[in-house]
Amino acid sequence: MQALLSITLILCFLYILFAGCTRTQKPAQARLTVVATVLPIWTITEQVTRGIPGVDVKLLILPNQGSPHDISMTVAQGAMLEKADVLVMNGLGLERFLENNPALKSQSLQIIRVASVVDTSGLSIGTEFQTAHESDHEGFTVNPHGWVSPRQEIVMTRWLADQFALLDPTFAEQYRLNAERYVIRLDSLNFRFQGLIQQAPNKRIVTFHRAFDYLARDYGLEVVAVIENDPGLAPSARHLAELIQTIRESRPVAIFTEPYYPDNVAQTASAETGVPVFVLDPLETGPVDPEAYLQAMWSNLQTLGMALLVNRGR
Ligand SMILES: [Zn+2]
Secondary structure (H helix, E strand, C coil): CHHHHHHHHHHHHHHHHHHHHHHHHCCCCCCEEEEECCHHHHHHHHHHHCCCCCEEEEECCCHHHCCHHHCCCCHHHHHHHHCCCEEEECCCCCCHHHCCCHHHHCCCCEEEEHHHHCCCCCCECCHHHHHCCCCCCCCCCECCCHHHCHHHHHHHHHHHHHHHHHHCHHHHHHHHHHHHHHHHHHHHHHHHHHHHHHCCCCCEEEECCHHHHHHHHHHCCEEEEECCCCCCCCCCHHHHHHHHHHHHHHCCCEEEECCCCCCHHHHHHHHHHCCCEEECCCCCCCCCCCCHHHHHHHHHHHHHHHHHHHHCCC
16 A cells, blocks of 8 residues: 555656646747748848747748749648748739638738838739739739849838837837948948849850849849749740840850759850859758858859959950
């Protein structure tokens, strides 16, 4: 009887110890669960919310799912969205995978569309591209890739910090401080792009898809042609013939491909025209690292430098 009592006491003691241990090991409850749709939106959200207690930022679309233009969401990603307090998305039709998602209609979900502050002037896109990007509420179609211009990324960063400051006023100052810290780093990119492109004798380029139009408009490059009007759909034989003709006539300095798309069309056009091929990364996907945007853009700056100043066109 005494032995039974001792065993019971030991078991009780172990239970209390174990329960206590599991309680202390449980992670602190997030005050704000934030879901960012794609990598460039996640990096900016991470930078703005860095170090703020209780803010848990998750990335919805993983890099191995490819470009946001041609993916669909998994069941697990749908569940992640349902648990979110805040959804940070680009908008302007980039996230077609969210179209008609019932979670977006939830009263408890705050939605922040960062591209709503991007300067879209002159960035309407042709009918061919409308298959890939929905019309906005005013009924015209605009290019969604604002983040590819550091100048637009700066505007988006400050505005995103203001939105978080409104949602979570206790830490308003810290969100804005984070934004300003990031802006200092974005601004050095901004000046370098400006300086490089200003001194380039030939500013004409060909890009893979319409991802670099904001960069071109803001810094003075001219995109004379694109390889794929609708990213993910291979160009027709007619489009390829027109592309080669345009390259022969306008003599761009380079044909730029992207890391996550095939470069066979660019190589064919290059072989036909003698214009060299380089790789520029629009950061639609890539490593899940808060520094990924800055790293990709510094690398793009170097590539552009090679193409615009070293190569100098023909
Ligand atoms: Zn794109």
